[in-house]
Amino acid sequence: MELPMSVSARASSWLFSVERHAFRAEKWICILSLVAMLVGVSFSVAVRYFNLHLPDTGEIAIFAMAPLTFVGAAMCTYTGTHIAVDVIQQVKSPWVRRIGRVITALAMIVFGAVYFWTALEFFQTALSSGERGLDLGTPIAVPALFFPIGMALVVLHAVAELIRGATNEPSVGEEYS
Numbered sequence: 001m002e003l004p005m006s007v008s009a010r011a012s013s014w015l016f017s018v019e020r021h022a023f024r025a026e027k028w029i030c031i032l033s034l035v036a037m038l039v040g041v042s043f044s045v046a047v048r049y050f051n052l053h054l055p056d057t058g059e060i061a062i063f064a065m066a067p068l069t070f071v072g073a074a075m076c077t078y079t080g081t082h083i084a085v086d087v088i089q090q091v092k093s094p095w096v097r098r099i100g101r102v103i104t105a106l107a108m109i110v111f112g113a114v115y116f117w118t119a120l121e122f123f124q125t126a127l128s129s130g131e132r133g134l135d136l137g138t139p140i141a142v143p144a145l146f147f148p149i150g151m152a153l154v155v156l157h158a159v160a161e162l163i164r165g166a167t168n169e170p171s172v173g174e175e176y177s
Contacts, residue, residue: 012160012163012167015156015159015160015163016160018156019078019156019157019160019172022074022078022153022156022157023075023078023157026071026072026074026075026078026153027075029067029071030067030068030071030072030075032067033064033065033067033068033071033072034064034068036060036061036063036064037060037061037064037065037068038061039057039060040057040058040059040060040061040062040064041057041058041061043057044056044057044058044061055135055136056135056136057135057136058135059133059134059135059136059138060136060138062133063133063138063142063143064143065143066143066144066146066147067143067146067150069146069150070119070146070147070149070150070151071146071149071150071153072150073150073154074150074151074153074154074156074157077108077112077153077154077157077158077161078157078172078173079172079173080161080171080172080173081173098165098168101161101164101165101171102162102165102166104161104165105158105159105161105162105165106158106162108154108155108157108158108161109155109158109159109162111154112151112152112154112155112158113151113155115147115151115154116148116151116152116154116155119144119147119148119150119151120148122144122147122148123141123144123145123147123148126139126140126141126144127139127141127144160172
């Protein structure tokens with residue numbers, strides 16, 4: 001007879017599922033950002049080369065750097081490739097390695113939370129200012145939105161890693177190393 005899952009086990013299972021779905025979305029956001037950068041720069045070069053009287057699309061590439069940077073940082077937090085404490089992996093004691101994982105996850109939670117708060121204020125300022133890019137008139141708030149989104153995702157992944165570390169489950173990053 002199978003025992004029912006505890007509330008904490010169900011909650012962590014739900015969190016890990018949300019985290020996996022978030023990671024899939026993060027991959028697509030980063031892929032689309034790279035494509036936007038490629039298209040924006042390529043079109044901009046073509047406009048200059050052929051001396052066309054069209055707006056400079058380099059702004060697209062510049063604005064696409066925000067989701068790539070901040071959502072990409074969250075992706076790296078998930079895979080464990082952003083902040084790597086290799087010294088911890090060299091320690092023979094599993095208990096010390098586990099404590100190191102927990103401390104690293106806690107530090108990432110603090111980092112993500114502090115920068116989320118800062119990013120939210122930055123986004124609200126960009127939104128209320130109505131400021132736009134010079135070439136295409138894209139609202140500055142669009143790329144600024146990816147700063148708090150990325151930091152919220154960093155916190156999500158760090159909380160999940162904290163749970164994995166505290167319960168001695170393997171890190172997701174071990175699949176990617």
